[in-house]
Amino acid sequence: MSGDGPLEILLIEDNPGDARLIEEMLSGVEELNRRLGSDTSNGESPVVHHETRLEDGLAYLDSPDADVTLSTDGSDATLPAGPASEPESESVSKSASASESASASESASTAPINVVLLDLNLPDSAGLETLTAVLESDATAPVIVLTGLQDSDAGIEAISRGAQEYLVKDEVTSPMLVRTIAHAIKRHEQLIERERRREELEALNRLNRIGQEITRDAITTSSREALEQAVCDRLADDDAYRFVWIGDVTPGSPQVVPRAAAGVEDGYLDEITITDDDGEHGSGPTALAIETEEIQVVRNIERDSSYEPWRESAQERSFRSSAAIPILHDNVRYGILNVYSSRPHAFTEYEQTLLGRLGDVIGHAIAALERKDALLSDAVLELEFRVEGAIEPLVEATARESAEVSIEQFIRSGDRILAYGSAEGIAHEELGSAIDRTDDLEEFRVLTPGRNEYDFELTKTGDIELFETVASRGGRVKSARIDDGTFRLVIELSQQSETARVIETVESVCPGANYAAQRTVNRSSPSIPSPGLLETKLTDRQYEALETAYLSGFFEWPRTSTGEEVAERLDISPATFTQHLRAAEEKFFDSVFSATEATEDGE
Incomplete structure (x- = not known):
C-alpha cells in the first residue's frame, strides 16, 4: 500500500445494506495497516468507492489511474518503470460518498485501486461471467468475490479463473474481511513479481538470441541496407513484437523516413507522418528519441495523449504499445528502431535496457560496415x-x-x-x-x-x-x-x-x-615496382644486399639469417650491409608511394 494515502477499495455491490455493512467493517485501520506492513497512512480509513452496476465498475477500473496496484513498500507493483505516459486529458472518477454530486465526481482525479470487492449477481450481470468481465478488463488489482450463495463449487471455479478469494457475505466478519484483503493484496503482489521475473527472463533469452543473430548478420551481410532489413526481420519474427521499422530524419527536412520494415505493416508507414520539429507530428516517441538519444516507450497507445496523431492508425493494426530505440555508435546516430507490441505495458524496464543495448550493437555493426566499405572500395x-x-x-x-x-x-x-x-x-x-x-x-x-x-x-x-x-x-x-x-x-x-x-x-x-x-x-592501391625498375634505381651493391637479405630469410619472423650472417655472405661488414639495405629500402618505398601519388594526381 502506498504511503501517500489510504487504501483504495472498489466495491461493486447492488445491495445497499450489504454495501453499508462492508464499509462499516473496514472503518478500522490499525489491523489492516499492520497486516500490510504500512504505518504511513496517518490513521486514515480505507476509501471505499461504491458502484452498483458492473458497467459502472468497469468504467471506473478503465480510468487511466485506476489500473495501478501499489505495493506495500510504496513501489509500482504492476507497471514497468520507464518514461511515463501522459494520461488522458480528463478522467471521470467516483466519489467515496454516494451523497457527493455527479459534477464533483467528474472533476475529481481517479485514485489507484488496490483491491476489488465484487458481488457476482448484479443488475446487469450474474454469476461467474461477472468475475470474467472484471478480470478481462485492463484492471490489475486483485479481486475478492462476494456472494450470498453457499456454493463451494462456484468458489473453487472463481479462484481457478483468477479471483484471490471467495467469501459468502452472511459469514463475513470484520476480522475475516481485513485478513482476506491483506492476504489478497500480498498474494497478488507476489504473483506480479513472479510474472515480472518470468517476463524478464524471457526477454533476456529472446533479445540475447536476437542479438546473436544480428551479430552474425553483421558479419555475413555486405551492405547497411541488408543489415537493417535483417534486424527488422529478426525482431518481427518474434511473437512478442507485431511490427518493426528503422528510419531517420532526412537531411534538410524534419520528416522521418523509413528505410526498412517487417511485420504487420498494412500500409501504416504510408498513412502516418513523423517529424522531429515542434509541429503536431513531432511530439511522439520517435522525435523524443532523436532529441534525447535515449529509448522512449509508450506503454499504452490508447491512452497516451502524445500519440494522438497516430493512434487511430495504430489501433487499426492492434499496436498497443511501442518503443523507439536510437541506433548509436561513438555519439553518432545511425537511425531510430521502432518496435510495436500488441500488448499494453509490453516493454518492461529490463526489456528497455536490453533493447537499448541492441541499438548500440546495430550502431556498431553499421559503423563497421561503413569502415569496411571505405577500406575495400577503390x-x-x-x-x-x-x-x-x-x-x-x-x-x-x-x-x-x-x-x-x-x-x-x-x-x-x-x-x-x-x-x-x-x-x-x-x-x-x-x-x-x-x-x-x-x-x-x-x-x-x-x-x-x-x-x-x-x-x-x-x-x-x-x-x-x-x-x-x-x-x-x-x-x-x-x-x-x-x-x-x-x-x-x-x-x-x-x-x-x-x-x-x-x-x-x-x-x-x-x-x-x-x-x-x-x-x-x-583510390589505387600502392603499386609494386617491377624488378627492372628496381635495378635502374638501386646500385649493384644495394640490389645485391636487398636480394640476398630477402632470399636468405632476413625479413622472415623469426629470422632465418641475421644481419651479420648476410653481411658475411656478401663479404662486407655489418655496418656496410645495414647502410646498403637502408638505402635500398628507402628507394623501394619511394617507388611504391610515388607511383600511387602520381596515379592520384593524374586522375
Whole structure:
C-alpha cells in the first residue's frame, strides 16, 4: 500500500445494506495497516468507492489511474518503470460518498485501486461471467468475490479463473474481511513479481538470441541496407513484437523516413507522418528519441495523449504499445528502431535496457560496415569544405599570392594529431611563427632543407572531435590546403556513406566549415615496382644486399639469417650491409608511394 494515502477499495455491490455493512467493517485501520506492513497512512480509513452496476465498475477500473496496484513498500507493483505516459486529458472518477454530486465526481482525479470487492449477481450481470468481465478488463488489482450463495463449487471455479478469494457475505466478519484483503493484496503482489521475473527472463533469452543473430548478420551481410532489413526481420519474427521499422530524419527536412520494415505493416508507414520539429507530428516517441538519444516507450497507445496523431492508425493494426530505440555508435546516430507490441505495458524496464543495448550493437555493426566499405572500395567520395575563422594566423601568413601550405597526411597518435605536409613561397621561420600563434598547433619541425620550399611536421593538440567523428563514419580527414588566405579541408568517405548527414555533422563539430564540393575518385592501391625498375634505381651493391637479405630469410619472423650472417655472405661488414639495405629500402618505398601519388594526381 502506498504511503501517500489510504487504501483504495472498489466495491461493486447492488445491495445497499450489504454495501453499508462492508464499509462499516473496514472503518478500522490499525489491523489492516499492520497486516500490510504500512504505518504511513496517518490513521486514515480505507476509501471505499461504491458502484452498483458492473458497467459502472468497469468504467471506473478503465480510468487511466485506476489500473495501478501499489505495493506495500510504496513501489509500482504492476507497471514497468520507464518514461511515463501522459494520461488522458480528463478522467471521470467516483466519489467515496454516494451523497457527493455527479459534477464533483467528474472533476475529481481517479485514485489507484488496490483491491476489488465484487458481488457476482448484479443488475446487469450474474454469476461467474461477472468475475470474467472484471478480470478481462485492463484492471490489475486483485479481486475478492462476494456472494450470498453457499456454493463451494462456484468458489473453487472463481479462484481457478483468477479471483484471490471467495467469501459468502452472511459469514463475513470484520476480522475475516481485513485478513482476506491483506492476504489478497500480498498474494497478488507476489504473483506480479513472479510474472515480472518470468517476463524478464524471457526477454533476456529472446533479445540475447536476437542479438546473436544480428551479430552474425553483421558479419555475413555486405551492405547497411541488408543489415537493417535483417534486424527488422529478426525482431518481427518474434511473437512478442507485431511490427518493426528503422528510419531517420532526412537531411534538410524534419520528416522521418523509413528505410526498412517487417511485420504487420498494412500500409501504416504510408498513412502516418513523423517529424522531429515542434509541429503536431513531432511530439511522439520517435522525435523524443532523436532529441534525447535515449529509448522512449509508450506503454499504452490508447491512452497516451502524445500519440494522438497516430493512434487511430495504430489501433487499426492492434499496436498497443511501442518503443523507439536510437541506433548509436561513438555519439553518432545511425537511425531510430521502432518496435510495436500488441500488448499494453509490453516493454518492461529490463526489456528497455536490453533493447537499448541492441541499438548500440546495430550502431556498431553499421559503423563497421561503413569502415569496411571505405577500406575495400577503390572508388571513394571526397568532400571539400572551406573553413572560416580557424587557424587564422596561419591563414593570414599565406594571404600573399605565392604562399601555399599543404598537409598531405594526418596520423592520430593518442589524443593528438601528427600532420605531415609541404610549404612553398613562405620562409620556414615565418611559417613557424604563424604556427606558434595558432591555438592547438605546436612542435613545428622542418624535415627537408630549403628556405622557401620544404617538407615539415607539426602536431595538433586539444580538440580532435572532427577527426574522431569522421573516423566513426568510416572516413578520414585526408588533406588540408591553405593558400590565398583560404583554408580548405578534404574528407574521404566510402561511397555508401550518408553524405548529407556527414556534411551536417562536420559543419556541426567544426562551426566555421562550409560544404564546397564533392567528387568521386579512384583510390589505387600502392603499386609494386617491377624488378627492372628496381635495378635502374638501386646500385649493384644495394640490389645485391636487398636480394640476398630477402632470399636468405632476413625479413622472415623469426629470422632465418641475421644481419651479420648476410653481411658475411656478401663479404662486407655489418655496418656496410645495414647502410646498403637502408638505402635500398628507402628507394623501394619511394617507388611504391610515388607511383600511387602520381596515379592520384593524374586522375
